[in-house]
Amino acid sequence: MLYSMNLRISDRNAVVIGGGKVAHRKVLGLLDAGAKVKVVSPDLTSELMGLAEAGEISWQPEQYTKKVLEGAFLVIAATNDSETNLQVKKDALPHQLVNLADNPEESDFQVPSVIKRGKLTIAVSTSGASPVLAKKICTQMEQMFDEQYESYLEFLAASRKEIKVSVKDEAIKRRLLRTIADESFMKDPDRKQRFARLLEEAISEEGR
């Protein structure tokens, strides 16, 4: 069984070994999360070359050696040589998190298929059974959880903050938090006013 979590990696060192299309996909995810990315590979796809030229990633144009792992928090071995990928896992220190693009069993972590809607993240994993299915499920979910969720999550975050500072009674607090998570709030263009009224009522209910 794998343990699911969302890792904060901004400004952490990530090393990607290999410069093909799989490495490129992993690099984009790491950059989105704000990691400092180094790619180690004798060659790069044109997309990765563009990122190197733009200074978004650093490129070490050489074959893998153990030394490149120094200082890495997270390591992705995505070469097309399974022996090299396995060697990366053997060389890494126990506290370095290693993913092997061709070997789910030997990986410390696996990368899920992901949908992002602002603060909302939906991640789908099949534990390595079928990455294609993971992607397919995400594609289906993309329609269910459309772009409206981005502003809805902003509303939820702000409203929850207000509830936490203004309401002391645990039962009332819970009721409000559940109410704003109702689908009708997601669809209501006047949800801010509706929430303001509810909050006011709750505060006076508490004062009684």
Ligand SMILES: C[C@@]1(CC(=O)O)C2=NC(=C\c3[nH]c(c(CCC(=O)O)c3CC(=O)O)Cc3[nH]c(c(CC(=O)O)c3CCC(=O)O)/C=C3\N/C(=C\2)[C@@H](CCC(=O)O)[C@]3(C)CC(=O)O)/[C@H]1CCC(=O)O
């Ligand atoms: C979800 C996603 C995330 C990402 O990579 O960012 C991801 N793979 C994606 C796509 C994809 N992967 C493959 C194809 C080609 C299929 C085809 O057509 O043949 C496509 C389709 C495509 O590229 O479109 C083949 C493949 N994948 C792995 C192996 C090796 C093996 O299993 O032994 C092989 C066989 C290679 C071969 O047969 O040669 C291994 C892994 N792939 C994983 C994740 C991890 C398990 C996640 C899970 O189980 O849920 C894991 C274990 C390791 C890891 O990478 O962490 C991403 C979708 C992104 C999106 O949502 O858009």
Ligand SMILES: NC(=O)c1ccc[n+]([C@@H]2O[C@H](COP(=O)([O-])OP(=O)(O)OC[C@H]3O[C@@H](n4cnc5c(N)ncnc54)[C@H](O)[C@@H]3O)[C@@H](O)[C@H]2O)c1
């Ligand atoms: N995890 C996934 O999502 C996924 C998806 C498809 C394929 N795969 C697997 O991922 C691997 C890479 O796939 P790809 O399509 O990117 O391959 P690719 O052939 O396009 O790229 C491989 C890259 O690795 C580099 N490389 C090879 N040996 C190296 C070494 N010793 N040191 C440094 N770099 C080295 C090559 O120069 C090249 O840049 C394959 O093993 C494939 O089976 C994984």
